[in-house]
Amino acid sequence: MTSADAAFLSGLELSRILYEEAVRPLLDDAFPGLRHAAARVGTGSEVLGFDTARSADHEWGPRLQLFLAPDEVARYGAPLHRLLAERLPKHVRGWPTHFRRPDDPLDPVGQMELTDGPVDHRVSVQDVGGWLTSATGTDPASGDPTVLDWLAMPQQRLAEVTGGAVFHDGLGTLTTARRRLAWYPDQVWRHLLACQWQRISREEAFVGRCAEVGDELGSMVVAGRLVRDLMRLCLLLERRYAPYGKWLGSAFGQLDVAGSLLPSLRSALAATEYPERERGLCAAYETVAALQNESGLAEPVDPACRSYHGRPFQVLHAERFARALSATVTDPGLRGRQLTGGVDQWADSTDFLNLTEPARAATRALGQRQGTGPLPKA
Known part of the structure; x- marks a missing residue:
């Protein structure tokens, strides 16, 4: 049997089988007693639990990370x-362990294929600290991240490090790091929630203003941005890291609030005229506002929509929720900090977010500014 007729199974299950039935016996035979960790973490749809048969066409298959002590790598x-x-073995459950290297530098993905010779496998050997620093900019295996560390780590990276599966951890450091990164500290969480509400407050009136001047396309674009921000806000409220765009809807769909919120979000996105778009957004605002009030994180705020400073646009005035949450932030590294939040709340370039050190430097520089500044006029 080959991958052409192999039954699909999740990538994490395939990685587990690779380790338990192939890699671990070889380690025990050739390097008995070698302390190591084995996991499938990092990039890849299977790490987030969203892989399907389509995933098998590139960089998916029997993959594994082996972690050793730094001096043993x-x-x-x-x-x-x-x-x-x-x-x-040449294949695991019919899926080849050999990955053909791409010939096209513009299409740098590996694809599984059978081979008669040595396999070009996808089992890496690394040390935990080095891998974590490369992925997040810090090494939580050696200590708790600082406030700056948390703000500089994109949620996609946090999802990659804490997702997936660890099949064995003879070192203990990988498990320790994943536990420390499992979710934001309470004060950081409150700050990020406040910043997410602040993002919404900056644009919620623009949906109506664009429509008022005849720019329906602009109104639709802003509505789409607000829907995305509401989805990410719900993920924060339900304590789940938001993945990047490809999997945002899939992750949102697994939330408790998704069932009640999806109709209004879809209505806002599908609307071809402003009044319907506004109704959909307002229904969504009020649902999420009630969700925050129910969380008990801050003093309750009236969740009803209202006009925007006398203009004929219905908005939530989301800054009210940002202020309520900010009032609960007492950490000196966050208290009074400008409500720009974590790196992926003020930057959405995939290329930039993949550059660990520039992201940290920009986050540090942005943190020198204090205060939230006035709301922009619509």
């Missing part, structure tokens, strides 16, 4: 790679 890394290349 240099000693064992190359021998381990050679051992696995020579002795791994």
Whole structure:
């Protein structure tokens, strides 16, 4: 049997089988007693639990990360790679362990295929601290992240580090790091929630203003941005890291609030005229506002929509919820900080968010400014 007729199973299950039935026996035979961790974490739809049969067409398959102590990576890394290349089975449950390297530099994805020779496998050998620093900019295995660390880590990266599965952790450090990153500290969480409400407050009146001047397309675009911000806000409220755009809707659909909120969000997006768009958004605002009030994180705020400073646009005035949450933030590193929030609340370039050090530097520089500033006029 080959991948052409192999039954699809989740990538995490395939990685578990690869480790337990192929990699671990080879380690025990060639390097008995070698302390290591084995996991499938990091990038990949399977780490977030969203892989399907479509995923098998690139960089999906029997994949695994082996983590060793830092001083043992240099000693064992190359021998381990050679051992696995020579002795791994050619396929696991019908899925090849060999990945063909791409010929096109503009299409740099590996695809599984059978081979008669050594396998070009996807089992990496790393140390936990180095991998974490590369992925997040910090090493939570060695200590709790600082406020700056938290604000500089994109939620997609946090989802990648804390998602997936650990099949064995003889080192203990990977499990420790994942536990420390499982969710934001309470004060950081409150701050990020306030910042997300502040984002909404900055644009909620623009849906009506664009429509008023005949710019229906602009009104629709702003409505789409607000729907996205509401979805990310709900993920924050239900304590789940928001993945990047491809999986945002899938992650949102798993939330408790999704069933009651989806009709209004879809109505706002599908509307071809402003009044219907406004009704959909207002229904969504009020649902999420009630969700925050029910959380008990801050003093309740009236969740009803109202006019925007006498103009004929119905809005929530979301800054009211931002202020209520900010009033509960007492951490000196966050109290009074400008409500720009975490890096992916003020930047959405995928390329930028993948640059760990520039993201940290920009977050640090942005944090030097204090105060929230006035609301822009619509």
